[in-house]
Amino acid sequence: KLDIFEKIARTIGADIQAHTVHAVDHVSFSIHDGEVVGLVGESGCGKSTLGRLGCGLHTPTEGTVRYRGLPLETHSGIRRPIQLIFQDPFASLNPRMRVLDIVGEAPRVHGLIDRAEVSDYVANLLKQVGLDPTYMQRYPHQFSGGQRARIGIARALAVKPEFLVCDEAVAALDVSIQAQVLNLFMDLRDDLGLTYMFISHDLGVVRHLSNRVVVMYLGRVAEIAPTEELFAEPNHPYTQALLQEIPRIDRTHRTFVPIRGEIPSPLAPPSGCHFHPRCPSATARCAQEVPMLREISPGRLSACHLNDPIA
Ligand code: SF4
Numbered sequence: 395k396l397d398i399f400e401k402i403a404r405t406i407g408a409d410i411q412a413h414t415v416h417a418v419d420h421v422s423f424s425i426h427d428g429e430v431v432g433l434v435g436e437s438g439c440g441k442s443t444l445g446r447l448g449c450g451l452h453t454p455t456e457g458t459v460r461y462r463g464l465p466l467e468t469h470s471g472i473r474r475p476i477q478l479i480f481q482d483p484f485a486s487l488n489p490r491m492r493v494l495d496i497v498g499e500a501p502r503v504h505g506l507i508d509r510a511e512v513s514d515y516v517a518n519l520l521k522q523v524g525l526d527p528t529y530m531q532r533y534p535h536q537f538s539g540g541q542r543a544r545i546g547i548a549r550a551l552a553v554k555p556e557f558l559v560c561d562e563a564v565a566a567l568d569v570s571i572q573a574q575v576l577n578l579f580m581d582l583r584d585d586l587g588l589t590y591m592f593i594s595h596d597l598g599v600v601r602h603l604s605n606r607v608v609v610m611y612l613g614r615v616a617e618i619a620p621t622e623e624l625f626a627e628p629n630h631p632y633t634q635a636l637l638q639e640i641p642r643i644d645r646t647h648r649t650f651v652p653i654r655g656e657i658p659s660p661l662a663p664p665s666g667c668h669f670h671p672r673c674p675s676a677t678a679r680c681a682q683e684v685p686m687l688r689e690i691s692p693g694r695l696s697a698c699h700l701n702d703p704i705a
Pocket residue numbers: 630631632667668669670671673674675676677680685697698699700
């Protein structure tokens with residue numbers, strides 16, 4: 395989106411700087427080994443951008459993404475342990491390639507295996523994701539959505555990642571299939587010691603999977619909390635509003651109903667606390683001053699003036 399915006403700005407001779415969209419702004423947090431961190435928020439809040447920054451697919455204009463303490467961009471080889479799993483695996487599976495090549499190509503190119511080992515290697519990966527190894531001779535169109543999701547996971551696992559960023563990885567699947575694929579993610583975490591950042595607009599999915607949740611609103615972090623604490627006692631008014639929508643979620647329509655008011659454009663975010671035009675607790679200060687993300691209890695952070703004693 396940013397690239398397109400830049401192109402348009404160049405075409406019309408506009409000042410790109412003046413039109414910079416801060417898709418992610420002043421976001422800082424750590425993910426620990428073996429953790430599953432859920433990243434939630436409405437569409438356009440910067441979740442996917444943050445996921446792509448985490449994988450090294452985007453480079454931040456300011457600040458640093460570190461992996462095991464080292465800046466990501468100075469270690470191109472380090473990107474292999476970080477893999478991104480997309481929402482729609484079909485769009486990223488080459489229709490003319492057999493599963494054998496889709497899954498086997500990257501580890502061969504990276505020198506993890508040689509040509510003679512590819513078939514056995516892919517067979518093992520397919521078993522690991524719950525697919526029949528003989529499927530490796532087939533093409534993507536011969537599979538169901540759930541099977542394609544598993545192929546996408548096998549492809550990511552093929553380069554021996556340590557950290558998976560899953561961006562709406564089950565959103566395109568039927569609910570019953572979603573549950574199976576989510577269980578596969580959890581089994582893989584236990585078996586392979588994986589760490590996840592699980593990006594989803596679906597709070598049910600995030601609650602099921604995550605140890606910790608990061609709530610984003612218009613490019614900023616609103617709240618970070620251990621999952622059960624967040625759901626039991628949300629601190630930030632935005633989180634509270636999100637959770638209030640949960641009872642309306644039924645099995646066929648699991649996306650949450652938007653909170654009152656429209657999501658403001660990221661091109662012109664509201665002043666002060668970005669959430670103030672929609673916040674039931676907003677005061678005059680909220681329109682003027684950006685609330686800092688501060689620790690409200692051990693392991694819990696929230697960016698709301700209500701937590702500030704001088705408010
Ligand atoms: Fe609401 Fe103000 Fe808190 Fe923002 S800082 S969430 S507007 S109370």
